[in-house]
Structures are given as C-alpha cells and as structure tokens.
Amino acid sequence: MSKEQQPIDQEAIQSALAELAGLEKEFEKVDVDILRETTLRQAPLFTRxxxxxxxxxxxxxxxxxxxxxxxxxxxxxxxxxAHVLGKYLRSVNVTRPDLDHEPRSVRIEFEFDANEYFSDAVLAKTFEYQAGAGGLASKPVAIGWKEGKDLTEGVAGAAAAAWEERVKGALGEVHEHEHGEGGCDHEHDEEEEEGPVEVFPNGDEVAVQIAEDMYPNAPKYFTESLEEGDDEDDDEEIELDSEAEEELTKNGASALLAQMGKKGKRNGAGEAHDSEDDGPAKKKSRK
Structure with a gap:
C-alpha cells in the first residue's frame, strides 16, 4: 500500500495535538519564569x-x-x-507590580514637571495580564485636569466615572448573590459593558511597546534622536554632569557618551523646561 493510500490515524493525530498543546504551556511557563528572573536581576540596574x-x-x-x-x-x-510631553515630561518608569504571581502585568509611570494642564505629578497606569484572554487589560485613570485644560474634553473623566459605577454595581451584585437576592450573570454583564468604558482600544499594544521596547532601549532611542539632529543648525549641547559621565564611562557606554557630547539638538533639546517651546516636536493629529 502506497503512502497516499495508507489510512490516516485520526486518533494518533489528536493525541499528538493534545501533547503539543501541553508542551506549549510548558514553553509559556519557562518564558514567564525567565521574565520574572530577568526583571529581578535588572531592577537595580534600571534604578541606577x-x-x-x-x-x-x-x-x-x-x-x-x-x-x-x-x-x-x-x-x-x-x-x-506632544506639547505636554515635550515640555513637561520629566521621567518614565516601568515596573512589574505582581512579579511573584504574574510578571507579565506591567505598570507604566510618567512623571511631569508642574504644568498648566493637570495637578498630578505622576500619571500611572497598570495593565494586568489576563491569562484567559491572553493579553493586557486596564482600567481608566482619572486625571486632575485644571479648569479649562482637559485635553480629552471630558472623555477620560467620563470613562473613569463609568468604570467606578461598574465596580460599584458589580459589588452590589455580588452582595445580592451572596444573600440570595439575585442571580444575574455578572461576568456576562461586565463583558457587555466593556465597550463604553474603553477610551483607547490600542492601549494594551502601546503599553507593550513602551514596556518591552522603548523603556529598556531608551538610551538607543535617545542617541538616535541626537544623530538625526546633527544636520540642524544649532550650537546647543546636551547637558551631562561629571558624575553621570564618570558612571557611564565606567559601564562601557562610550558610544552613548560620544553621542551625548555632539553639538546639536532636535526640535527643542537643550532648552529649559520652563521655556515657551512646544517640546521636541509637533505630532500629527490622532487618526
């Protein structure tokens, strides 16, 4: 009997597929363990x-x-x-808040100088990894906008308020269910209400890009921005104090230092934070 004529053993195929699925879960567990160990070991380096x-x-x-x-x-x-980020952004920090249980969850913090738009010194958002959905999920963050300065025109605030109402409603349903006063399907209701609270559907994708690419590779992006600024006619220099230069040199960052020492800036680098410039660059409108 030729190979083409041999009967296909569907049972063997299903068995192999089941074992393959189990093996993939083992690969995933190893990946998570590596992420946890890497995060622990890199934490003091990121602090420095x-x-x-x-x-x-x-x-x-x-x-x-x-x-x-x-x-x-x-x-x-x-x-x-872009104006707010370019003029007032002081620092960015990324952490893994649930390292022991779910290291794929991530918290992103943006620290700002005092500004005319909002009163918050730090805007932070936590993205929790949802094993069932295989992705990140987050809740809206309330921003302390100053009067007349809400760049979202109330959308972000409405989303945060809607989320709080949902949480209160969920707690009420749980209370009723525990006391035998109701039996509605809370999980189904929450899925139906997910849409109205969602302000930025691409938020989880951007969070991954920031946490896994921009933040760990920040020096690379910074030096690239300086390289692109070499053609501009400006004599401003990036400010780097002697202690920072000594530390960077000690850790073999000669290439980074070379770039930092170059003359030139890119759309605002080298100007004081309290200047009236629009920051590094104007950004295009949201599509």
Whole structure:
C-alpha cells in the first residue's frame, strides 16, 4: 500500500495535538519564569539608569518622540499631547507590580514637571495580564485636569466615572448573590459593558511597546534622536554632569557618551523646561 493510500490515524493525530498543546504551556511557563528572573536581576540596574538619565536634560521627551516614531505609535499622539510631553515630561518608569504571581502585568509611570494642564505629578497606569484572554487589560485613570485644560474634553473623566459605577454595581451584585437576592450573570454583564468604558482600544499594544521596547532601549532611542539632529543648525549641547559621565564611562557606554557630547539638538533639546517651546516636536493629529 502506497503512502497516499495508507489510512490516516485520526486518533494518533489528536493525541499528538493534545501533547503539543501541553508542551506549549510548558514553553509559556519557562518564558514567564525567565521574565520574572530577568526583571529581578535588572531592577537595580534600571534604578541606577533612572538616576543617570535624570541628569540628562530632555532625555525622556526626546526618547519618547524618537521611539513613538520608530515604533509607529506616534499616530496616537495629538499635537496637544506632544506639547505636554515635550515640555513637561520629566521621567518614565516601568515596573512589574505582581512579579511573584504574574510578571507579565506591567505598570507604566510618567512623571511631569508642574504644568498648566493637570495637578498630578505622576500619571500611572497598570495593565494586568489576563491569562484567559491572553493579553493586557486596564482600567481608566482619572486625571486632575485644571479648569479649562482637559485635553480629552471630558472623555477620560467620563470613562473613569463609568468604570467606578461598574465596580460599584458589580459589588452590589455580588452582595445580592451572596444573600440570595439575585442571580444575574455578572461576568456576562461586565463583558457587555466593556465597550463604553474603553477610551483607547490600542492601549494594551502601546503599553507593550513602551514596556518591552522603548523603556529598556531608551538610551538607543535617545542617541538616535541626537544623530538625526546633527544636520540642524544649532550650537546647543546636551547637558551631562561629571558624575553621570564618570558612571557611564565606567559601564562601557562610550558610544552613548560620544553621542551625548555632539553639538546639536532636535526640535527643542537643550532648552529649559520652563521655556515657551512646544517640546521636541509637533505630532500629527490622532487618526
């Protein structure tokens, strides 16, 4: 009997597929364990790096601008967003808040200088990994907008309020269910209400890009922004104090230092945070 004529053993195929699925889960577990160990070992290094980058003027505005363009999430950055980020962004920090149980969850913090738009010094958002959905999920964050300065025109605030109402409603349903006062399907209701609270459907994708690419590779994006600024006619220099230079040199960052020492800036680098410039660059309108 030729190979083409041999009967297909469907049972053997199903058995192999089941074993393959189990093996994939083992691969996933190893990946999670590696992420946990890597995060633990890199944490003190990122702490030291954050201290160094805080001494480099306009490090994070230039880094964010360059990374958002390279990773193509700049389409979600409006000109107003770009102005605030370019003029007031002080630092960015990424952590894994649930390292013991779910290291794929991530918290992103943006620290800002005092500004005319909002009262918050830090805007933070936590994205929790949902094993069942295989992705990140988050809740809306309330921003302390100053009067007449809400760049979202009330959308973000409405989303945060709707989320709080949903949480209150969910707690009420649980209370009723525990006391035998109701039996509605809470999970179904929550899925139906997911849409109205969602402000930025691409938020989880951008969060992954920031956490897994922009943040760990920040020095690369920063130096790339300086390289692109070499053709501009400007004599401003990136400010780097002697302690930062000594630390970077000690850790073999000669290439980074070489770039930092170059003359030139890119659309605002080297200017004071309290200047009236629009930051590193104007961004295109959100599509």
């Amino acid at each position: 790096r954050n201290a160094l980058t805080s001494r480099i003027h306009n490090f994070w505005p230039l880094t964010f601008e360059q990374a958002s363009s390279a990773l193509q999430f700049d389409e979600f950055v409006t000109p107003e967003d």
